[in-house]
Amino acid sequence: MKKIVKFGGSSLASAEQFKKVGAIIKADDTRVYVVPSAPGKRFKEDTKVTDMLLHVYQTAADGKNIDNEMAAIKARYDEIIEGLELDFSLDAEFEEIKANLIAEPEVDYAASRGEFLNGKIMAAYLGVPFIDAAEVIFFNEEGALNTYKTDKILAARLAECERAVIPGFYGLGKNGKVKTFSRGGSDVTGSIVARAAKADVYENWTDVSGFLITDPRIVDNPKGIRYITYRELRELSYMGASVLHEDAIFPVRKAGIPINIKNTNKPEDEGTWIVESTGQKQDYVITGIAGKKDFCTVFITKAMMNAEIGFCRKVLQAFEENEISIEHMPSGIDTMTVVVHADEFMNKEQSVVSAIHRLVEPDSVEIESGLALIAVVGRGMKSASGTASKVFTALSNKGINIRMIDQGSSELNIIIGVKNSDFDNAIKAIYDTFIS
Ligand code: ASP
Secondary structure, eight states, X not given: OOEEEEEOGGGGSSHHHHHHHHHHHHTOTTEEEEEEOOOOOSSTTOOOHHHHHHHHHHHHHTTOXXXXXXXXXXXXHHHHHHHTTOSOOOHHHHHHHHHHHHHSOOHHHHHHHHHHHHHHHHHHHHTOOBOOGGGTOBBOTXXXXXXXXXXXXXXXXXXXXXXXXXXXXXXXXTTSSEEEOSTTTHHHHXXXXXXXXXXXXXXXXXXXXXXXXXOTTTSSSOOBOSEEEHHXXXXXXXXXXXXXXXXXXXXXXXXXXXXXXXXXXXXXXXXXXXXXXXXXXXXXXXXXXEEXXXXXXXXXXXXXXXXXXXXXXXXXXXXXHTTOOOOBOOEETTEEEEEEEHHHHGGGXXXXXXXXXXXXXXXXXXXXXXXXXXXXXXXXXXXXXXXXXXXXXXXXXXTXXXXXXXXXXXXXXXXXXXEGGGHHHHHHHHHHHHOO
């Protein structure tokens, strides 16, 4: 049994948090590879070390003195080192980072140092080897992960160390310089390490006990999710639910390694299991509800459009020509609706409309904005009847008008469109109907 443990920024924000992490790792000797984030916020108004580093980068790039900024960051790490009573110093690393930032300010290099330095402390604290992510994680020319090279080199390196610390968030770019993933990317590193190590479990430790059925800012104290499949999670995170970096799913998903989201502050909670498939009895028919505001619909009518070969393709071409990606495309007889993100669409709307006219000569094109989309996701829908009708009844009981419906062909989700202003109430109504 081999587990990879990734700890988020709030789990490593102070010496006190580090101690909890140390206890978690020591409590289970299958937790062999550790992927730390940079120190996060210790309290609400605090600043994450990654943000402090981005600020230093900007200051250096502006040609200004960075002594004060670097000292503030060093103080964060020194506080941790002292609190852990380690006989260890990062003085040399700080000298080197400062010199590098002055000589050649690079944004990814600057941002990545938060994880690099925290990894050094973690390795010293646990007494295990430190593996620099820039030696084992590689990006290709397009800036995407070079999966083949990373897997090969990382697996070989891990095979040499029974235990190790590998800092999250960065690797080496094709140009030989440090490159980071997008924000929150330590999750991705954890997943890559889990795959290369052929781990049994990828434990992702954070400050909540897993996923909640819906956004706690909308529903008071929503219930937690015990099991969720990769596909369900993909649907929910695409629609705005966030706890885990979206790209963290792919490496482990292919390898069939489950992810367990756990809470550093409540390690006894089981958290959420993200799995390929499960036969576990579900608490509820639906697994989660998520949504996003600010979509637009483009409603196209043309008599006999269904008989016209290539009609849909030509409409989509109008969006493609304007480099707009499409979210949904419900259609009827003689009508077709294309749903797009308002921020991508608004400043190109007239150009899309004229392209549609040129390409398909429709009877009419109507644009509406202010649409919110809500995804009701659940693997249980397949075998339960009446899920859609329950959703519709819940909304109509609250007087909420449904502007669009789209049921995914997989029977894994139902997407409904409502007015932006009905968004919160719609989510509450759906939650109350399914979760008791
Ligand atoms: N430290 C990085 C960030 O704040 C990456 C991470 O924490 O996963 O985005």
